Amino acid sequence: xxxxxxxxxxxxxxxxxxxxxxxxxxxxxxxxxxxxxxxxxxxxxxxxxxxxxxxxxxxxxxxxxxxxxxxxxxxxxxxxxxxxxxxxxxxxxxxxxxxxxxxxxxxxxxxxxxxxxxxxxxxxxxxxxxxxxxxxxxxxxxxxxxxxxxxxxxxxxxxxxxxxxxxxxxxxxxxxxxxxxxxxxxxxxxxxxxxxxxxxxxxxxxxxxxxxxxxxxxxxxxxxxxxxxxxxxxxxxxxxxxxxxxxxxxxxxxxxxxxxxxxxxxxxxxxxxxxxxxxxxxxxxxxxxxxxxxxxxxxxxxxxxxxxxxxxxxxxx
Numbered sequence: 206x207x208x209x210x211x212x213x214x215x216x217x218x219x220x221x222x223x224x225x226x227x228x229x230x231x232x233x234x235x236x237x238x239x240x241x242x243x244x245x246x247x248x249x250x251x252x253x254x255x256x257x258x259x260x261x262x263x264x265x266x267x268x269x270x271x272x273x274x275x276x277x278x279x280x281x282x283x284x285x286x287x288x289x290x291x292x293x294x295x296x297x298x299x300x301x302x303x304x305x306x307x308x309x310x311x312x313x314x315x316x317x318x319x320x321x322x323x324x325x326x327x328x329x330x331x332x333x334x335x336x337x338x339x340x341x342x343x344x345x346x347x348x349x350x351x352x353x354x355x356x357x358x359x360x361x362x363x364x365x366x367x368x369x370x371x372x373x374x375x376x377x378x379x380x381x382x383x384x385x386x387x388x389x390x391x392x393x394x395x396x397x398x399x400x401x402x403x404x405x406x407x408x409x410x411x412x413x414x415x416x417x418x419x420x421x422x423x424x425x426x427x428x429x430x431x432x433x434x435x436x437x438x439x440x441x442x443x444x445x446x447x448x449x450x451x452x453x454x455x456x457x458x459x460x461x462x463x464x465x466x467x468x469x470x471x472x473x474x475x476x477x478x479x480x481x482x483x484x485x486x487x488x489x490x491x492x493x494x495x496x497x498x499x500x501x502x503x504x505x506x507x508x509x510x511x512x513x514x515x516x517x518x519x520x521x522x
Contacts, residue, residue: 295346302339336387343380362406377411421454429469
């Protein structure tokens with residue numbers, strides 16, 4: 206009887222930790238389920254944010270977007286703390302910071318320069334930092350899809366980009382644009398200028414993979430970028446090719462190519478007549494005719510108007 210009692214007592218004692226283990230596993234499973242639900246929710250928000258650009262692109266009030274964009278950008282950065290390798294969100298953050306820096310910082314710095322040179326320089330320095338932030342998010346996105354890419358890019362850029370696919374073109378494009386913009390504002394920094402061959406490898410890989418990307422966006426960028434390259438041949442002819450191709454692909458829906466060619470080609474060539482013709486064509490464009498590009502066209506029209514106001518200072522004759 207003692208032995209039986211002892212066995213029953215031992216069995217009873219063994220049942221206690223068994224029950225606790227079950228409760229522990231239940232609590233753990235609920236915790237893990239909660240983490241999983243939270244992660245799913247964050248992923249859904251991140252995906253929604255990464256696809257929300259159309260709402261901004263069709264807006265008719267650049268000042269409203271200027272005020273709203275910082276909150277959106279900081280929200281995306283906060284989400285990236287939770288989902289650091291979300292490629293869609295990294296793309297949206299890179300493109301968002303690039304566009305904000307150009308439209309609402311760098312362009313305003315140019316307009317401010319005549320009145321406040323020191324203030325304009327501070328704004329350009331801010332734009333440069335924002336471009337570098339955008340570049341880093343772009344590199345993170347490319348690294349997320351191709352582990353080890355960033356390290357190899359700085360060692361052998363032409364070899365590094367060979368792993369890229371058509372799906373990487375959006376990140377290749379925005380990384381290139383932001384990086385090139387930062388370099389253009391860092392002409393006194395030899396280390397930054399030395400990165401130009403890396404940018405060239407990225408953007409020409411994007412062009413190879415998807416030459417018609419976003420209705421010729423790569424060609425619009427290359428109108429200006431060709432003037433910075435040290436390649437053989439006439440940079441003006443290369444820029445002209447990209448201008449003509451961009452105009453074909455955009456089919457009269459956007460005016461970015463007109464403004465880019467006037468500023469990047471007509472000014473250095475001192476072609477005043479075509480400079481004025483292209484910018485007046487941009488100003489005559491009806492931004493309401495293509496609502497999906499309304500915001501960028503309005504911003505480009507503002508740039509065109511300012512450039513025209515600077516005609517006498519840009520041309521020696």
